[in-house]
Amino acid sequence: MPTSLDAYQESMLPAVEQAMQAVLSRAHQHTDDGLYHMLAYHMGWEGEGAGPRARGKRIRPLLLLLTAEAAGGAWRQAIPAAAAVELLHNFSLIHDDIEDNDQRRRGRPTVWTQWGVPLAINGGDALFSLAHLAVLELYPSLNAETTLQAARILQQTALHLTQGQHLDITYETLEKVSIEAYWQMVEGKTAALLAACTETGALIAGATESARRAYREFGRMLGMAFQAWDDYLGIWGDAALTGKSTTGDLMERKKTLPILYGLQQNQSFAQLWREGWPRNPADVPHMAAALEADGARAYTQAVAASLTEQALAALEEAQPQGQAGQALHELAQRLLNRQK
16 A cells, blocks of 8 residues: 555655756767766666666655655655755765766666776766756745755755765775774765755755754764665665675675674674684675674664664654655655665
8 A cells, every 4th residue: 555655755756857868968968978878877777777766766766755754845846956966866876976986886887997087977966966067956936045054954965975085085995994983984984965955945945053953963863874784784674675695795895883793892703804804705604693693783783773763753853744744754764675
């Protein structure tokens, strides 16, 4: 049976898609439409495998529009901002794929593997510019001051994203990374854009300063909790349900929350890690068991649960209204309970 969230998705996401397609039409050139087609491929609109899976879930624009409606505004007024945050997110994905040497994105070859690194960098830069053009289209439906504030939030968020990515790349070569440093990275790489979505939605709705702060905190904690659960699922999730391998984080020696906790305990897992384990995928179950024995699984679950409670408490403080408020609660629950 369709829920209020499903109903809003059916209305909101096609409107965002249409707005993004209109913005990307600016990438058309008179003599060569190669840039446009590359961006349309990345957005999931063109090429082999194009469709819903290739587009992704569009969580960020949905979060922004639901917040705008739940905070007392009209979600259609916020569509340019919703398009902007999704374009900014996709700019970061194109660049992240290059920096992380990832060859697959949403079930398809990444842009850089198809067009090469130089053109992929250029394409990411184009999406960055288009995102900032998109948010300015809030005017004249909204006043210039609100539009300027929304643009400022987007600019600050772009900086936070790059700061988080800088830390993520830097940590790959560091022998020791503290859990505190890990959370600083997550604040930029994951939480900043979700916080921008909820703050911008509340701004466009004309919410009070206190409500805006509560919505921003909801988005920030949602991002923190989401990342903690993602780290948990990366080792102990059901790959058949999540679609994510449970060998990748350990095989790639990623510094995720449970791994950092296990290293900090300096027990059996840390000893295996120092000896160069896992050497092959067959070693991963033994490493995961060592992590669990050292308390990392229980620790990660407890942290993720605490962050989830904080996110939902911030949402309650914001006092979202109506069916959109119910849908916002439902979206948060889906994101934070997907391990089930």
